[in-house]
Structures are given as C-alpha cells and as structure tokens.
Amino acid sequence: MPKSLLELTPVQTAACCPPLQREPLTVELAERVAPLLKALAEPVRLRLMSLIASSTDGEVCVCVLSGAFQLSQPTISHHLKVLHDVGLLERSKRGVWVYYKARTAALADVAALIGGTKDA
Amino acid sequence: MPKSLLELTPVQTAACCPPLQREPLTVELAERVAPLLKALAEPVRLRLMSLIASSTDGEVCVCVLSGAFQLSQPTISHHLKVLHDVGLLERSKRGVWVYYKARTAALADVAALIGGTKDA
DNA sequence: CTCCTGTATCGATGAACATCAATGTCGCGT
DNA sequence: ACGCGACATTGATGTTCATCGATACAGGAG
Numbered sequence: 001m002p003k004s005l006l007e008l009t010p011v012q013t014a015a016c017c018p019p020l021q022r023e024p025l026t027v028e029l030a031e032r033v034a035p036l037l038k039a040l041a042e043p044v045r046l047r048l049m050s051l052i053a054s055s056t057d058g059e060v061c062v063c064v065l066s067g068a069f070q071l072s073q074p075t076i077s078h079h080l081k082v083l084h085d086v087g088l089l090e091r092s093k094r095g096v097w098v099y100y101k102a103r104t105a106a107l108a109d110v111a112a113l114i115g116g117t118k119d120a
Numbered sequence: 121m122p123k124s125l126l127e128l129t130p131v132q133t134a135a136c137c138p139p140l141q142r143e144p145l146t147v148e149l150a151e152r153v154a155p156l157l158k159a160l161a162e163p164v165r166l167r168l169m170s171l172i173a174s175s176t177d178g179e180v181c182v183c184v185l186s187g188a189f190q191l192s193q194p195t196i197s198h199h200l201k202v203l204h205d206v207g208l209l210e211r212s213k214r215g216v217w218v219y220y221k222a223r224t225a226a227l228a229d230v231a232a233l234i235g236g237t238k239d240a
Numbered sequence: 241c242t243c244c245t246g247t248a249t250c251g252a253t254g255a256a257c258a259t260c261a262a263t264g265t266c267g268c269g270t
Numbered sequence: 271a272c273g274c275g276a277c278a279t280t281g282a283t284g285t286t287c288a289t290c291g292a293t294a295c296a297g298g299a300g
Contacts (some may be wrong), residue, residue, distance in 0.1 A: 021224060025170040032165040037161035040234060042288085050145040061214040062247065065286050067189075077248055096246050102234075104141060111235020114160060115227040116292055162258085169261050182277065192260055197278055199258090216276050242297085249294070257286070264279070270272085 020114050036110050038087045044069060047077045048086060053102035062098045140234050156230050159206045164189060165199045169208060173222035182218045 019025065025033075032089040040046055051068060052060045066076045080100055083089040139145065146155075160166055172180045186196050194229060200220055203209040210221040 020166070020170045020227070021173040021222070023174050025167050027163070027167070027181070028168040032180050034161055034163045034166055039159035039164075041154055043147070044288090046140070046154055047145050047147070048149040050140045050143075050150070053141040054143050066247090071133040071288095072290055073247075074249080074291080076147045078288075081248080093247090093296095098247060101178075103140070107140070107235040109235070111231040115224075115229070115231025157292090164258090183251080186277090192278075193257095193258055194279080201278080213266090218277060244299080245297090247294105247296080250292085252291090253289085255287080255289100257284100259283085259285100261282090262280085265275090265277085267274100269274085 019096055020111075032112060035086050035109065036088065036106065037114075039082050039088055040110070042079070043067065044071065044075075048076075048079055049083060049107075052089065052100050053104060053107070059092070059099040059101045062100065065100070126139075127177065133148060137184045139232075141192075153230065155206050156208065157203050157218065157234075159208060160230070162199070164191065164195075165203055168199055169203060169222065172220050173227070175225060179212070179219040183219065185220070 015035065017030075034065060040049065047069075048065060062076070062080065064075050067079070069076060084091055084100070088103055088106050090103060092099050092101065132162075136186060139149075160169065161216055171185060182196070186193050186198070189196060199213075200209065204211050204220070208226050210223060212219050212221065215226065
C-alpha cells in the first residue's frame with residue numbers, strides 16, 4: 001500500500017486549489033479516486049465511517065457497529081469490508097473481537113482532491 | 121434549492137474538523153450527502169466535473185464535453201444530468217448550445233464534510 | 241476436545257446503474 | 271416552411287450492488 005492512497009504528485013499536493021478544479025483529471029487518477037468515493041457514497045457506510053472516525057479511542061469494535069444499525073450482521077460486515085478494501089479503514093483483530101480504525105489521511109486526500117479550500 | 125446544498129448548521133461549519141470526524145453523522149445528513157458522493161463516484165463524471173470546474177471560462181459547452189470522451193452522446197448527456205440533478209452543475213442554454221458550470225461551493229461542502237483539514 | 245460466540249464468506253434475489261440505438265424536441269439557417 | 275444540427279429522453283440490456291439467510295471460520299470457556 002502506497003504511503004498516500006492517491007499518490008498525488010508534488011504539483012498536485014502543493015497546488016493552490018483542488019486538483020479537480022485546477023486541471024482536468026487524468027483518466028488514471030479519476031479511476032483511482034472513484035472507488036474511494038463509491039465506497040463513501042452510501043449512507044450506511046458514511047455513518048460507519050463517521051462512527052469510527054469520530055470515536056475517541058480511534059478504534060471501534062465491530063460488535064458496537066453491528067448494534068448501531070438495524071441491519072443484519074453480514075450486511076455490516078460487508079460494508080466494513082468495502083471500506084477496508086479501498087483503504088479507508090484499518091483492521092485489527094484482538095482475541096475474538098475485530099476493531100476498525102479510520103484512515104483519516106485517506107479521507108483528507110479525497111477531500112483535498114475534490115474540494116478543499118480554494119483561493120491562492 | 122437551499123443556499124448551501126448540505127445545509128450545514130453553524131456548529132458544523134464552524135467546527136474545527138470535518139463533521140464526519142467530529143461526531144457521528146445523523147441518518148438524515150448521511151442520506152443527504154451520499155447522493156452527491158455517488159454522483160462523483162464515477163470516473164467519467166469525475167472527469168466531466170473536473171473538465172468543467174477547471175475550465176477558464178467557468179462554463180463548458182456540451183459539444184466540447186461530448187468530444188472529450190469515447191462515449192455516445194446520450195451517455196454523456198446522462199452523466200451531465202446526474203451531476204446536475206444533485207446540484208453539482210448549473211445548466212444554461214444559449215441558442216442551440218448548452219453550457220454547464222460547476223457549483224464549486226457544493227464541491228467544497230462535500231469536501232469539508234468528509235475530510236478537510238484536521239488539527240485543532 | 242467440545243460447545244458457544246463474534247466475525248467473515250457464500251449464494252441468491254431484487255433494485256439500481258452505465259451504456260447504447262432510436263426517437264423526440266428545440267433553434268437556427270435557407 | 272423545411273430541414274439540419276445540438277441536446278435530451280426513452281427503452282432495452284448487461285452489470286453492479288445492497289441485503290439477507292445459511293454456513294464457515296476462528297478463539298475462548300468449560
């Protein structure tokens with residue numbers, strides 16, 4: 001896994017404004033970013049991501065997450081897998097329990113690309 | 121259409137960090153943001169959005185956009201409609217031509233919600 | 241070793257989606 | 271008026287996806 005999920009070039013990261021508004025996205029970059037957005041583009045996954053990212057411990061047990069939604073356990077597990085597969089969540093198993101942690105850097109990367117702050 | 125697409129509350133907009141990392145997203149907010157992310161979560165639409173947002177004129181004619189992809193005209197029209205329907209694009213017809221303009225504020229809203237800059 | 245419990249995987253099903261060809265609609269020129 | 275060109279809408283098709291029940295795979299307790 002790369003240090004930065006999106007592997008933005010110096011020009012891109014140092015840019016005054018979000019790459020998306022700076023110059024047309026390349027096909028490759030668009031295809032690399034889209035899966036991250038797609039993973040977030042679902043209400044349940046957005047809330048899962050938020051629940052984990054806003055937790056004081058930084059980590060949240062799946063057992064807690066399962067109880068926070070009126071969805072079956074396999075469904076929650078599926079959504080967590082989607083977020084994990086694109087690199088938005090880290091997974092650590094301790095004993096019988098599994099904990100997920102948010103990769104806030106990845107979130108920041110996505111945000112910086114699509115919007116961020118503009119001006120010089 | 122609301123002034124701000126996401127209608128973030130003062131607490132949310134003035135927050136030190138992205139709402140998503142600050143406190144668990146409410147069901148309503150998650151369901152309001154997800155469609156915007158879904159609209160962006162497609163390589164072609166991401167590139168369309170970028171092409172329009174990065175254009176010097178601020179506006180781009182559909183005739184230009186159609187030529188920039190190896191896709192049928194209806195398909196491009198469909199993608200533009202998706203972006204327009206969620207409020208990411210503005211549409212203006214002049215003569216026979218149709219021009220689309222990026223709602224950068226909407227992009228910034230989404231970015232601020234999911235990532236933005238953290239720290240205190 | 242054998243249950244019980246937490247989590248992941250599998251298989252199926254119905255809904256949503258990307259794409260295209262065909263058709264419709266609206267302006268402009270002739 | 272007529273026809274052409276730009277764009278949108280419709281209908282159809284194959285694919286992707288969210289969800290669930292059933293099942294598999296751990297690891298701890300007894």
